[in-house]
Amino acid sequence: MMFLEPLLLLVLLTLPVILVLHLLRERRQRTVVPSLLHWLNVPRRREGLRMRRLPLTLLLLLHLLVAGLLGLALGRPQLVGSPGSGAQEIALVLDISTSMAARDGAATRFTEAQQRARSLLRALGEEDRAILITAGPGARIVASGGAADLPTLDAALNELRPGGTGSDLAGALTLAQAALDPQRSRRIVIISDGALPPGPVAPPAVPVEWEQIGRDAPNRAIIAFAVRPWGANLQVYARVANYSASPFATTLWLYGDEQPIGTRDVTIAADGETELTWTLRNEFATLRAEIDGRDALPLDDQAYVSAVILRSLNVLLVSSTPDPLRRALEALPGVRLSVVDPARYDAGVGQAADLTIFNGFLPEQWPAGAVLIVYPPPDNPLLEVEGRYRPDHNDTLEGQGPVLEGLSLDGVDFGEVRQVMPPTWAETQLAIGDVPLILRGSDGVRQIAVWTFDPSVGNLATRLAFPLLVSRTVRDLAPDALPAALPSGAALAWRPDSRADEIRLVGPDGVQANIDVAPALQSLDHPGFYRVEERDDGRLLYASSIGVNAGSALESDLRPRSIPLLSHAVEAPDDTVRQRAIDLWPWLALGAIVVLFLEWMYIHR
Amino acid sequence: MWFRDILRRKRAAQTAPLFDDAFLRRLERLSLQAQRTLRGSPTGGAHLSRQQRPMMIFSDHRPYSPGDDYRSIDWNAYAHLDEVYVKLGEVEQDVLIHVLLDISRSMGWGRPPKLRAAQQLVAALGFLALAHFDRLRVVPFGAKALPAFGPAQGKNRLVELLRFLERLQPTQSTSLGEVLSAYAAAHRRGGLLVLCSDLLAPEGLEQGLRAMPPPRWQVLVLHILDRREISPDLAGPVELVDAETGQRLDLTLDAATLAAYRRNVAQWQEQIAAACARTGATYAQVLADWPLERAVIPYLRVRRILR
Numbered sequence: 081m082m083f084l085e086p087l088l089l090l091v092l093l094t095l096p097v098i099l100v101l102h103l104l105r106e107r108r109q110r111t112v113v114p115s116l117l118h119w120l121n122v123p124r125r126r127e128g129l130r131m132r133r134l135p136l137t138l139l140l141l142l143h144l145l146v147a148g149l150l151g152l153a154l155g156r157p158q159l160v161g162s163p164g165s166g167a168q169e170i171a172l173v174l175d176i177s178t179s180m181a182a183r184d185g186a187a188t189r190f191t192e193a194q195q196r197a198r199s200l201l202r203a204l205g206e207e208d209r210a211i212l213i214t215a216g217p218g219a220r221i222v223a224s225g226g227a228a229d230l231p232t233l234d235a236a237l238n239e240l241r242p243g244g245t246g247s248d249l250a251g252a253l254t255l256a257q258a259a260l261d262p263q264r265s266r267r268i269v270i271i272s273d274g275a276l277p278p279g280p281v282a283p284p285a286v287p288v289e290w291e292q293i294g295r296d297a298p299n300r301a302i303i304a305f306a307v308r309p310w311g312a313n314l315q316v317y318a319r320v321a322n323y324s325a326s327p328f329a330t331t332l333w334l335y336g337d338e339q340p341i342g343t344r345d346v347t348i349a350a351d352g353e354t355e356l357t358w359t360l361r362n363e364f365a366t367l368r369a370e371i372d373g374r375d376a377l378p379l380d381d382q383a384y385v386s387a388v389i390l391r392s393l394n395v396l397l398v399s400s401t402p403d404p405l406r407r408a409l410e411a412l413p414g415v416r417l418s419v420v421d422p423a424r425y426d427a428g429v430g431q432a433a434d435l436t437i438f439n440g441f442l443p444e445q446w447p448a449g450a451v452l453i454v455y456p457p458p459d460n461p462l463l464e465v466e467g468r469y470r471p472d473h474n475d476t477l478e479g480q481g482p483v484l485e486g487l488s489l490d491g492v493d494f495g496e497v498r499q500v501m502p503p504t505w506a507e508t509q510l511a512i513g514d515v516p517l518i519l520r521g522s523d524g525v526r527q528i529a530v531w532t533f534d535p536s537v538g539n540l541a542t543r544l545a546f547p548l549l550v551s552r553t554v555r556d557l558a559p560d561a562l563p564a565a566l567p568s569g570a571a572l573a574w575r576p577d578s579r580a581d582e583i584r585l586v587g588p589d590g591v592q593a594n595i596d597v598a599p600a601l602q603s604l605d606h607p608g609f610y611r612v613e614e615r616d617d618g619r620l621l622y623a624s625s626i627g628v629n630a631g632s633a634l635e636s637d638l639r640p641r642s643i644p645l646l647s648h649a650v651e652a653p654d655d656t657v658r659q660r661a662i663d664l665w666p667w668l669a670l671g672a673i674v675v676l677f678l679e680w681m682y683i684h685r
Numbered sequence: 686m687w688f689r690d691i692l693r694r695k696r697a698a699q700t701a702p703l704f705d706d707a708f709l710r711r712l713e714r715l716s717l718q719a720q721r722t723l724r725g726s727p728t729g730g731a732h733l734s735r736q737q738r739p740m741m742i743f744s745d746h747r748p749y750s751p752g753d754d755y756r757s758i759d760w761n762a763y764a765h766l767d768e769v770y771v772k773l774g775e776v777e778q779d780v781l782i783h784v785l786l787d788i789s790r791s792m793g794w795g796r797p798p799k800l801r802a803a804q805q806l807v808a809a810l811g812f813l814a815l816a817h818f819d820r821l822r823v824v825p826f827g828a829k830a831l832p833a834f835g836p837a838q839g840k841n842r843l844v845e846l847l848r849f850l851e852r853l854q855p856t857q858s859t860s861l862g863e864v865l866s867a868y869a870a871a872h873r874r875g876g877l878l879v880l881c882s883d884l885l886a887p888e889g890l891e892q893g894l895r896a897m898p899p900p901r902w903q904v905l906v907l908h909i910l911d912r913r914e915i916s917p918d919l920a921g922p923v924e925l926v927d928a929e930t931g932q933r934l935d936l937t938l939d940a941a942t943l944a945a946y947r948r949n950v951a952q953w954q955e956q957i958a959a960a961c962a963r964t965g966a967t968y969a970q971v972l973a974d975w976p977l978e979r980a981v982i983p984y985l986r987v988r989r990i991l992r
Contacts, residue, residue: 111923113794114927119925119934121949122942
């Protein structure tokens with residue numbers, strides 16, 4: 081038998097209270113007399129004498145029985161039995177977040193967690209089975225097996241390393257519940273220091289046990305480190321936190337491209353934070369901050385950020401009448417614009433551009449990079465143009481897609497537009513009736529957008545929506561810039577240059593990995609700088625760094641936390657589980673009600 | 686409580702009639718001992734009056750006065766004494782018998798209930814009154830006098846009387862003194878008054894009896910008591926509940942407490958008897974479990990309430 085709400089068993093403390101109340105005021109036999117006239121002035125016995133012995137009355141026994149039954153019912157006892165064999169399955173959920181890397185004496189919290197997990201694995205019976213699940217920023221099943229697979233489970237356990245912001249406990253519990261065999265006796269054991277993201281966790285329909293580890297340890301951490309361009313300079317921001325009950329003084333060192341560029345003496349109040357800012361010349365690719373924390377978790381004493389915020393973009397405008405597109409493009413930050421007359425355009429010029437814009441012109445073949453086609457000419461080999469269309473004021477404008485979101489194009493006169501037959505790879509984002517105005521898609525090699533109108537005709541170029549439309553279209557077609565920094569364990573997802581056929585990722589430890597091109601997705605676990613390179617046939621197209629930081633308010637506070645309250649789901653999802661966990665509280669509550677009724681009858685008999 | 690109500694109804698349905706025909710026949714030989722000083726109606730009844738009137742049944746003489754009935758002149762005395770005398774005889778009269786029956790909640794207490802014993806006693810006395818052609822008035826009372834039975838005369842009203850008595854249930858608290866005073870004020874002619882009560886009213890009995898002075902009133906106080914009132918069979922911690930007021934009293938009963946209670950009861954009975962003696966009332970104590978025919982009736986004959 082097990083209790084799902086063991087804390088509520090404290091209600092049983094009412095039993096001695098009832099005894100004391102009965103000692104203080106024993107139940108008297110109620111007797112009706114014709115009149116109290118002759119009883120009022122009889123001598124009274126001293127009441128204190130009644131305290132000498134406990135009156136063992138039926139009413140006292142009924143009171144104790146009711147309180148006992150209700151107290152046990154509130155504890156929600158369950159008879160957990162195995163319908164089939166006595167074999168059990170255990171899911172070990174290991175917290176591998178950054179806080180688990182904190183030192184507790186000679187070893188780290190994670191080492192302690194590994195030892196506890198090993199003890200549980202050693203205790204497996206011959207028919208028992210274990211599933212090893214990690215709860216870091218994401219949940220993952222690492223290994224599973226029976227007692228015979230103990231070496232495999234041990235090896236998987238030894239390979240685990242702590243690191244990552246946040247513990248996906250909900251995901252880990254879902255994985256555990258799905259992986260556990262409902263035909264067996266199941267339980268989930270969570271080994272964690274309790275540093276879990278806030279928010280409720282749905283209780284699983286399997287008994288959950290907590291193994292909390294970690295002692296109170298003071299810690300200092302850089303929990304925020306960011307940079308932004310400020311004219312020709314860079315503004316740098318850092319926030320340093322002190323998670324201890326006493327103030328702390330230290331020195332913060334700032335490095336640019338790994339060269340020391342400044343120090344600050346910092347004094348942080350107990351349980352406080354200090355914010356620091358610097359204004360630097362925009363001449364560094366990476367910035368690193370470091371404090372001497374002298375604490376249990378050195379990982380969060382450093383913070384990293386890339387100072388290259390924007391991804392520069394080579395845009396080639398092929399047009400005989402480049403205005404007003406040129407004006408809008410020149411206003412975009414990070415854009416290096418080249419303008420070429422259609423008569424001088426050849427394939428070699430287009431290969432070097434990240435984005436090529438053809439205005440009233442289309443070449444024989446697509447360039448390598450992304451393409452924006454404006455007002456395509458008829459009789460071209462790349463798009464099927466069926467004629468011209470002059471919208472009138474009664475035509476309805478229909479738009480969709482993120483590029484047009486919040487953009488007001490009401491009252492815009494698009495002038496005469498080309499009637500383009502939408503290719504199979506394109507979808508219509510803006511149309512007047514059946515005539516598309518903006519098409520967007522990818523032919524599998526490059527990103528392509530088509531404007532069937534001429535922005536130099538009509539009134540679009542005079543509207544505020546035009547530079548916004550140009551800016552959004554360029555950013556939509558261009559490859560993504562990498563973030564300056566990420567919390568450790570976060571997944572890096574971006575759209576690389578469509579010309580790239582190889583992406584290299586070099587970690588802080590120097591380990592190089594090649595990752596998939598589209599879409600690129602990689603989890604970055606180790607604090608430090610990751611270098612990302614996009615290459616086309618060996619030629620470097622783009623390279624940048626990403627800072628990965630371990631410090632965070634969630635992981636750096638090493639003081640003991642209260643574990644979340646997880647209990648059985650009231651209703652088990654299937655009949656098998658219902659058979660195995662029998663709730664006893666309804667019977668106990670029913671018994672209490674019956675006894676209460678008997679007591680009521682006894683009192684009013 | 687609902688379950689108690691069910692049981693109570695069942696018990697009520699099983700109650701026996703107040704008495705049987707044989708007992709009534711035996712009872713018919715008795716009559717109430719009414720004093721001659723009471724003022725009754727000479728048109729009927731069997732009680733002798735203190736008044737003497739010209740009657741055929743001789744008992745005394747007086748000189749003739751103008752207006753006397755010639756038929757009552759004693760001509761033999763005239764022949765011997767040469768004076769005209771009138772023969773006087775004793776007058777028989779009926780008496781107005783008032784029965785005040787206490788139906789307060791305290792009368793419902795006891796094994797059997799005191800009210801049951803009182804009902805039987807009042808029925809017996811009522812039967813005697815009706816059988817001897819007295820005028821009978823039965824007035825149940827609690828805090829005040831309730832709708833009464835009578836005045837009735839003649840045995841043919843007996844069934845009506847018994848039904849009236851059987852319908853009575855304990856309902857109210859007692860206000861003895863006020864009821865007696867009010868009743869005396871409303872019935873100034875007087876008569877034989879039988880007070881049938883447990884007298885569990887803190888005060889007012891003597892005051893009420895003083896409102897009914899002899900010779901106009903002849904008062905019989907029948908004090909109905911349960912044996913356990915005199916000697917309670919209680920011990921240990923008890924919560925006593927007053928049957929009339931619902932007032933509660935926590936007591937732990939031991940020998941000393943019970944002895945004190947018995948002293949209180951004895952003192953109370955003496956006070957009642959003394960009050961009755963001072964006001965000319967006849968006091969008789971009747972225990973509720975006494976059999977009516979074998980114990981109560983003989984007892985009342987000894988106390989000269991019946992003859």
